[in-house]
Amino acid sequence: MRQKGGGFQLLLSQAHSRYPLLHHGTPPQAGGQLNTMLDAMEVPSHSRQLLLQLNSQRTKGFLCDVIIVVQNALFRAHKNILAASSVYLKSLVVHDNLINLDHEMVSPSIFRIILDFIYTGRLGDGEPTSEQLFGAVLAAASYLQISDLVSLCKKKLKRNGKYCHVRNTGYSPYGSLARGLRAATPVIQSCFTSTPRPVDLPPVEPVNPINTHCGELYASVSQANQLHQHGLCPPERHCSPLCGLDLSKKSPNRPSAQHHSDGLSASDSREPTISGRPDSPPVSASVLTNHSSYKDQTHPYQKLDSSDQQASHPEPFRTSVTQDTPSRTDPQELMFRWMKHEPLGSYVDESDREKDLERDDKGENSPLSQQPRYPSIESNEPDDDKSTSEETGSSGDPSPSANMERYHCNHLGYEPESFGDNLYVCIPCGKGFPSSEQLNAHVEAHNEEDLYHKESMDTPVPFLDKSSQGLGDIIRPYRCSSCDKSYKDPATLRQHEKTHWLTRPYPCSICGKKFTQRGTMTRHMRSHLGLKPFACDACGMRFTRQYRLTEHMRIHSGEKPYECQVCGGKFAQQRNLISHMKMHTTGPDGKPKLDFSDSVYAMAKFTADHLGLKQEKAAEILSQTSHFLNDPKTIESLYPLAKFTAEHLGLSQEKAVEVLSQSQHLANDSRIIERFSSP
DNA sequence: CTGGGGAGGGGGCCC
DNA sequence: TGGGCCCCCTCCCCA
Numbered sequence A: 001m002r003q004k005g006g007g008f009q010l011l012l013s014q015a016h017s018r019y020p021l022l023h024h025g026t027p028p029q030a031g032g033q034l035n036t037m038l039d040a041m042e043v044p045s046h047s048r049q050l051l052l053q054l055n056s057q058r059t060k061g062f063l064c065d066v067i068i069v070v071q072n073a074l075f076r077a078h079k080n081i082l083a084a085s086s087v088y089l090k091s092l093v094v095h096d097n098l099i100n101l102d103h104e105m106v107s108p109s110i111f112r113i114i115l116d117f118i119y120t121g122r123l124g125d126g127e128p129t130s131e132q133l134f135g136a137v138l139a140a141a142s143y144l145q146i147s148d149l150v151s152l153c154k155k156k157l158k159r160n161g162k163y164c165h166v167r168n169t170g171y172s173p174y175g176s177l178a179r180g181l182r183a184a185t186p187v188i189q190s191c192f193t194s195t196p197r198p199v200d201l202p203p204v205e206p207v208n209p210i211n212t213h214c215g216e217l218y219a220s221v222s223q224a225n226q227l228h229q230h231g232l233c234p235p236e237r238h239c240s241p242l243c244g245l246d247l248s249k250k251s252p253n254r255p256s257a258q259h260h261s262d263g264l265s266a267s268d269s270r271e272p273t274i275s276g277r278p279d280s281p282p283v284s285a286s287v288l289t290n291h292s293s294y295k296d297q298t299h300p301y302q303k304l305d306s307s308d309q310q311a312s313h314p315e316p317f318r319t320s321v322t323q324d325t326p327s328r329t330d331p332q333e334l335m336f337r338w339m340k341h342e343p344l345g346s347y348v349d350e351s352d353r354e355k356d357l358e359r360d361d362k363g364e365n366s367p368l369s370q371q372p373r374y375p376s377i378e379s380n381e382p383d384d385d386k387s388t389s390e391e392t393g394s395s396g397d398p399s400p401s402a403n404m405e406r407y408h409c410n411h412l413g414y415e416p417e418s419f420g421d422n423l424y425v426c427i428p429c430g431k432g433f434p435s436s437e438q439l440n441a442h443v444e445a446h447n448e449e450d451l452y453h454k455e456s457m458d459t460p461v462p463f464l465d466k467s468s469q470g471l472g473d474i475i476r477p478y479r480c481s482s483c484d485k486s487y488k489d490p491a492t493l494r495q496h497e498k499t500h501w502l503t504r505p506y507p508c509s510i511c512g513k514k515f516t517q518r519g520t521m522t523r524h525m526r527s528h529l530g531l532k533p534f535a536c537d538a539c540g541m542r543f544t545r546q547y548r549l550t551e552h553m554r555i556h557s558g559e560k561p562y563e564c565q566v567c568g569g570k571f572a573q574q575r576n577l578i579s580h581m582k583m584h585t586t587g588p589d590g591k592p593k594l595d596f597s598d599s600v601y602a603m604a605k606f607t608a609d610h611l612g613l614k615q616e617k618a619a620e621i622l623s624q625t626s627h628f629l630n631d632p633k634t635i636e637s638l639y640p641l642a643k644f645t646a647e648h649l650g651l652s653q654e655k656a657v658e659v660l661s662q663s664q665h666l667a668n669d670s671r672i673i674e675r676f677s678s679p
Numbered sequence B: 001c002t003g004g005g006g007a008g009g010g011g012g013c014c015c
Numbered sequence C: 001t002g003g004g005c006c007c008c009c010t011c012c013c014c015a
Helices: A006-018 A032-037 A047-062 A079-085 A085-094 A108-120 A131-145 A147-159 A222-231 A234-237 A255-261 A285-293 A307-309 A317-322 A331-339 A350-362 A399-412 A436-445 A448-458 A473-477 A490-500 A519-530 A545-559 A575-587 A600-610 A615-624 A626-630 A630-638 A640-648 A653-662 A664-670 A670-677
Strands: A066-070 A073-077 A099-101 A187-190
Touching: A032 A047, A066 A079, A066 A108, A066 A630, A073 A108, A079 A108, A085 A131, A108 A147, A131 A147, A147 A399, A350 A519, A448 A630
Parallel strands: A066 A099
Antiparallel strands: A066 A073, A073 A187
16 A cells, blocks of 8 residues: 555655665665665565554654644644654644644544554554545645645545545535544543534544553643633634644744734744745645754753742842841942842831821721831841742842732731631732632722722822822822832733732643733743744744844844943843943952942933833933922932932933042942931 | 853743 | 833853
């Protein structure tokens, strides 16, 4: 039977094209000659034995390096085998370890048959077959560009007198899905849901999971469903004929991929799969060769163990800094904390604290609002909960929200026990709920007006109070009731408020790590799956994020836009500038080595951060807002450092640089620091 | 051996 | 919801 081993011949053909000396040193030969040579194989059973081995390995999951998602079933296979069988599959597996097939083009059952064919050269081996089945397989095989299988199906249909062009047959890819077909194809997870199906299609019978003992990469729950849930396989991609298979995103630098943007977000646009798109009608295989120029990178992801993940997050650098916090009056410490965006001791306005106390007396404060708005230096206790705060990966994070979280846990009985069954607490109003769903519903019920009204009633005003509507309130009117942060729109505020929640709402279904934003969790999932959609045109290196690619491209362009204000050193990546700045701020003994000229850069950055503007706008903002600093009343309400800047460093950045460079002695004058650090 | 820079990768979070 | 940016950790290379 010619078709028997057809896939294997493809495999050998590819192997020979790549490795001309593979077969007894025989040079590459024309197809006919090669076939002749294979027919004359000195060990006739060699190809059969090899294929049997490969299929055996597949059924055991051994050395499988790709997962194929078809609707809600997952299949494991070997990239090489798929690539050898279909140029189309080759174009998919070359980039990703997980590929997603359009289930409207190929159903799980049909794909199982196809995969069996690829590994065995048999179609519906030993099972009763029908023209409906062949039609479905034919359609799917055409879609997947498995020419041998297409030919086989056509032959079988012609034999039955049923074949005509597939477009006119009315054959659905589903067809009659070979009920009872016994196949060796291992399905990682098969969880057939009530996904709406075309009315003319018979229901897909569940495929019994086979070989679930294969101990490599088995999801605890349906990965297919998770992929949808987590946006890794958006429904529109999964279902639309225009969507398709390749989970990768196009490299934005590829003009040829422009047409992918329709119907897909930028992030979801695909790597151009040559003939365009995976879903485009099957075309000549030759058009796919372009793909081979890309660097074939596989990204086996091993970090499935949550403990590993957590162990990989040691205490960050700045935690160690805060552990041996100098005394409050240490000016360098204050400056250092400022540069680190850590709260200064003077940050909590005494009047606000009194208000808090009043509310406490009246019992008005919710359990969550009873804390000081910001943990002041004097309220800091030994950070003894580091070992218990690791679950969310926020260990050592000195961000205000992280500080608040730690502070809550330390001081105010913010343990779950204190809320009984209502573990999910609304931060703005302090109400507890037994489930995250109820809490989310409740949070939605907080309309924007309520939020605004509430903040206007009892929110401390770290920047500018309402009586003096200043720049901060104009730009960012929505202020968090749990911390000092303010936002331009209520949606962002709601998003931010989740960072104060006791329970992070978006857990990773693979490692269990929890996130405050779905997008972060989705991104995290991509790292599990090794998806790197963004490719560098210059070197082929692939990245998980567009931003990484942008950074990377500076390596090729030589662009170094980040300049050290102290020494003039230039860097291609801002993070390396920041790292470099640490060198300026840390002496050889490891202690902070801050002079005021170092702080110029940090001042600009700080200003930009707290005004919600981009980094590069810092200087502009400093100069544009200088008139605010001319107003003593406004200065009084500004962040102490801005006040200090206005008083001591001049109003423009240029002036500040000049003054700072001439005033380094001030850095050692604790009285100066005391002036702005005291309430 | 060590410090510094380059660069890959992950998480937080605002827009 | 995804993009963009920031921050951090880490590894590697080199002087």
